[in-house]
Amino acid sequence: MKELGAIAQMLEGELERKDRAREEALRLCRQLTREASSAIRVLHRPEHGPLQLAALEGAAERLRRLLKPHPDLAAKGYVESAWQEYAEVHIVSSLAGRRALPAPQSLRVPSSSYLLGLADAIGEVRRFALEALRNGRIEEATARLDQMEELYSFLMRFDYPDALVPLKHKQDVARGLVEKTRGEIAVGLSARGLERRLTELLERAGRAAGERKRRAKRPR
Numbered sequence: 001m002k003e004l005g006a007i008a009q010m011l012e013g014e015l016e017r018k019d020r021a022r023e024e025a026l027r028l029c030r031q032l033t034r035e036a037s038s039a040i041r042v043l044h045r046p047e048h049g050p051l052q053l054a055a056l057e058g059a060a061e062r063l064r065r066l067l068k069p070h071p072d073l074a075a076k077g078y079v080e081s082a083w084q085e086y087a088e089v090h091i092v093s094s095l096a097g098r099r100a101l102p103a104p105q106s107l108r109v110p111s112s113s114y115l116l117g118l119a120d121a122i123g124e125v126r127r128f129a130l131e132a133l134r135n136g137r138i139e140e141a142t143a144r145l146d147q148m149e150e151l152y153s154f155l156m157r158f159d160y161p162d163a164l165v166p167l168k169h170k171q172d173v174a175r176g177l178v179e180k181t182r183g184e185i186a187v188g189l190s191a192r193g194l195e196r197r198l199t200e201l202l203e204r205a206g207r208a209a210g211e212r213k214r215r216a217k218r219p220r
Contacts, residue, residue: 087117
């Protein structure tokens with residue numbers, strides 16, 4: 001079987017190329033995840049301006065080119081996780097600026113990665129809501145809660161096995177975050193109502209005290 005030598009050479013060459021591609025894919029996925037985390041942190045800074053996503057998009061494009069001849073690598077978990085982080089950045093950025101959400105096709109990410117990224121975005125929107133609540137911006141906090149509820153309703157449309165998209169746990173987490181945020185905003189609204197009522201009572205008491213002083217000064 002002299003042909004075995006040639007077959008072995010061919011297989012070794014193919015596997016060597018694939019192994020190099022796998023190592024590079026791992027590196028790019030780590031870079032993509034790091035850049036995505038940095039972008040999310042920037043979005044939560046009060047003074048943030050337009051996101052600078054050149055490094056993120058550069059890593060994403062290099063990963064796409066690398067994976068094109070290796071569709072089997074594109075289905076690996078570490079690749080799908082990187083696309084999930086990438087999708088989350090774009091979704092959260094759109095929500096932060098109240099812009100239309102990007103579709104999976106426009107981001108060129110797998111549907112499962114998009115859904116998982118969108119599920120994680122609910123937690124980031126909660127952070128926006130809590131920051132607004134902490135600074136007394138109740139209306140903004142309520143608007144963020146509306147975003148969370150809308151995203152959660154969207155997620156609940158997808159009832160598929162974990163083998164297709166492992167979404168069930170994230171749906172449960174999202175439900176808890178929405179309910180917790182709703183309760184916190186209700187407490188904030190109640191506190192603001194009490195504060196307004198107290199302010200009104202103090203102002204009324206102040207006016208009454210002033211009136212009594214004026215009466216006391218009138219000549220009898």
